[in-house]
Amino acid sequence: MAQGQQPDAESIPTGEEEDDSLVPLPTREGWWTTFVLYQGCWLTCPAVTSVLLVRDHFAPRHDDVLLATYPKCGTTWLKALAFAVANRSHHPVGGGGGGGVHPLLTSHPQDLVPFIELPFRHLHPLTALDALPSRRLLSTHLPHHLLPPRVDELGCRIVYLCREPKDVVISTWHYMNKVTDDFSLELDEAFDLFVDGVSIYGPIWNHCLGYWNKHVADPDTVLFLKYDDMMADPIKHVKKLAEFLRVPFTDEEVGASVVEEVVRLCSFEKLSRLPVNSSGVADRTGGRPMENSSYFRKGKVGDWKNYLTEEMAKKLDAIIEEKLKGSGLTF
Numbered sequence: 001m002a003q004g005q006q007p008d009a010e011s012i013p014t015g016e017e018e019d020d021s022l023v024p025l026p027t028r029e030g031w032w033t034t035f036v037l038y039q040g041c042w043l044t045c046p047a048v049t050s051v052l053l054v055r056d057h058f059a060p061r062h063d064d065v066l067l068a069t070y071p072k073c074g075t076t077w078l079k080a081l082a083f084a085v086a087n088r089s090h091h092p093v094g095g096g097g098g099g100g101v102h103p104l105l106t107s108h109p110q111d112l113v114p115f116i117e118l119p120f121r122h123l124h125p126l127t128a129l130d131a132l133p134s135r136r137l138l139s140t141h142l143p144h145h146l147l148p149p150r151v152d153e154l155g156c157r158i159v160y161l162c163r164e165p166k167d168v169v170i171s172t173w174h175y176m177n178k179v180t181d182d183f184s185l186e187l188d189e190a191f192d193l194f195v196d197g198v199s200i201y202g203p204i205w206n207h208c209l210g211y212w213n214k215h216v217a218d219p220d221t222v223l224f225l226k227y228d229d230m231m232a233d234p235i236k237h238v239k240k241l242a243e244f245l246r247v248p249f250t251d252e253e254v255g256a257s258v259v260e261e262v263v264r265l266c267s268f269e270k271l272s273r274l275p276v277n278s279s280g281v282a283d284r285t286g287g288r289p290m291e292n293s294s295y296f297r298k299g300k301v302g303d304w305k306n307y308l309t310e311e312m313a314k315k316l317d318a319i320i321e322e323k324l325k326g327s328g329l330t331f
């Protein structure tokens with residue numbers, strides 16, 4: 001389907017239909033729908049259709065900044081932080097400075113930084129992104145090798161956030177339970193698929209490695225962050241993020257505790273309790289309304305210890321170690 005082509009009124013897609021043209025690709029069942037292996041990445045059929053449209057029609061700009069994450073690695077948090085940091089000249093954070101009510105108090109972080117591939121681009125054309133003024137802050141779950149080639153050609157900067165894979169599988173399983181009707185996958189079944197590399201946008205190790213390798217080759221273009229490190233020292237990482245976004249905090253701002261205010265505004269405790277994030281439903285993919293609260297669960301490091309057996313933890317650790325061997329990336 002061409003970008004923006006309108007479906008018949010009677011056949012408006014939910015975004016979850018099978019696409020016959022993708023059938024020759026390897027498939028796996030197990031999660032909430034059939035996954036297809038597209039260029040080494042497990043996606044749903046509508047996601048592949050969307051990715052193809054993004055690669056063909058999305059027009060990156062040299063000053064775009066992309067927030068890239070594997071799902072459940074803290075995308076919502078990163079969107080909030082990057083938005084707050086990048087826009088603080090006209091939306092001041094903390095007391096004084098005017099600017100009215102901060103957008104993070106009235107909008108879900110997911111809606112302040114749009115995904116390039118979502119909502120599925122055969123349902124919602126990319127023109128919405130074209131209409132955004134520069135400098136755009138955009139996000140993606142795509143692995144580095146599936147980004148539109150112009151992203152690298154233009155030298156667009158990327159902030160990548162990853163997370164300890166054991167916490168990712170637990171967060172993913174809880175999330176899918178919450179947002180998918182009749183989700184019947186037991187944790188051990190989800191875990192087996194995950195260690196097999198079969199998870200949305202997975203395998204997770206390829207996702208991390210793609211951005212890690214780009215970061216190693218070109219650290220000025222890719223800022224590589226880890227959720228656990230950010231939780232341990234958010235102030236340091238928010239300063240780093242501001243420098244990367246080319247809006248470093250001034251001495252005056254540091255003296256006025258603006259960095260601390262940004263961290264507080266974007267904290268799990270603050271965001272998860274706001275009515276805009278704790279109530280209501282929104283459809284951000286196309287055909288799959290989800291509760292706004294589903295993006296906030298615990299926001300803790302090491303919650304996997306409450307769910308995985310020692311044997312499961314060792315198994316996932318071993319596969320991650322093997323896959324990342326020699327790269328310099330560790331968890």
Ligand code: A3P
Binds near residue numbers: 073170295299300
């Ligand atoms: P848990 O399920 O472990 O609690 P994503 O935004 O990529 O979907 O990731 C969701 C994970 O990030 C969830 O993890 C969620 O609770 C956590 N999260 C959401 N907002 C956060 C915040 N402001 N600070 C830290 N973690 C946050």
